[in-house]
Amino acid sequence: MTPEKPARKPQYLRIRDFILDGIREHRLLPGTRILPEVELAQQFGVSRMTVNKAVRDLAEAGVLVRHAGDGTYVAERKAESPLLGVSNIADEITSRGHEYRADVHFVRQESASDEVALRLGLKTGAPVFHSLIVHFEGDTPLQIEDRYLNPRWAADYLAQDFHTQTPGAYLMRTCPLSDVEHTVEAVLPEAEEQRLLHIPAGSPCLRVLRRTWSGKHLVSYARLLHPGKNYKLRSQTRVPR
Structure with a gap:
């Protein structure tokens, strides 16, 4: 044959x-x-x-x-991040063969505003830790991370060097995350956000509002802003059979 x-x-x-x-x-x-x-x-x-x-x-x-x-x-490859999980942005960038760096604008303690207190389940005026960091892929700003934490669950947060590790990596190591809540919205950046992301007025952006828990404890609330032309969010879910 x-x-x-x-x-x-x-x-x-x-x-x-x-x-x-x-x-x-x-x-x-x-x-x-x-x-x-x-x-x-x-x-x-x-x-x-x-x-x-x-x-x-x-x-x-x-x-x-x-x-x-x-x-x-x-096509220019857009940075991509999982929507339904929490990943380390530094790892995402280096996995694409690019250089990661961070501009740490501040890491400090302050009093919680009405919004932050509501998001973290605290009283208005309660002490919170607040950090503002811009994450870069090469010379391109990829994300503004505006994060608040309950000091009770991240006591040494202010002592960390976030040039060498991201807040996300710190949290995954010190208080393992068990639950995540995401809200995604399309927004236009404010003037200061335009400056930090090196984008012109009217540039569409993606904003992710993220709250994370460790066990029963609500640990963190973050506002993550990405320039829409350089970023996309991905979700994959297994459908029960």
Whole structure:
């Protein structure tokens, strides 16, 4: 019996994989213009329609960006963070092969405002720890972290050096998190936020309001602001069968 020959990969998939390999192997970097469809068609000996399908599929997947009259480019990769969990932003950035750094604007004790007291389940005016940190990916500001903590559950917070560790990493180590509450909203940044994120007025942003518990204890309330053009949030949930 003659063994069956494996099915030949469709031509458009060969072109798609050629482009993906170029991106994975860093021959095609974010912002790089790929070959015009006419040239790809000649290179692979196929119709332009076949090339168009491969390019269209990659554009719909967010891998490529098409600009009418200008060409097709490798999309800038957005930073991505899990929506339903808590991750260390420093680890996210270094895992992408980029340099992480933090600008620590302040870490101090102050009296809780009405809003902060409500969020942390405290009385207005109760002492809270407050930190304001901007997290950078390379030279790009990626997140403003405006965080409040109940000092009872994080007594040595003010003594930490948040240039060398993030507040999230500190909390995961000292009071393991058991529950997380997220609220996500699209906002326009205020003037000071524009300055900290190096973005112009009117730039859309994503704001995550996050409260975290350790066991029965409400530990932290944070306002996390991300420039929308550089960031996205991801969620994956297993559906019961």
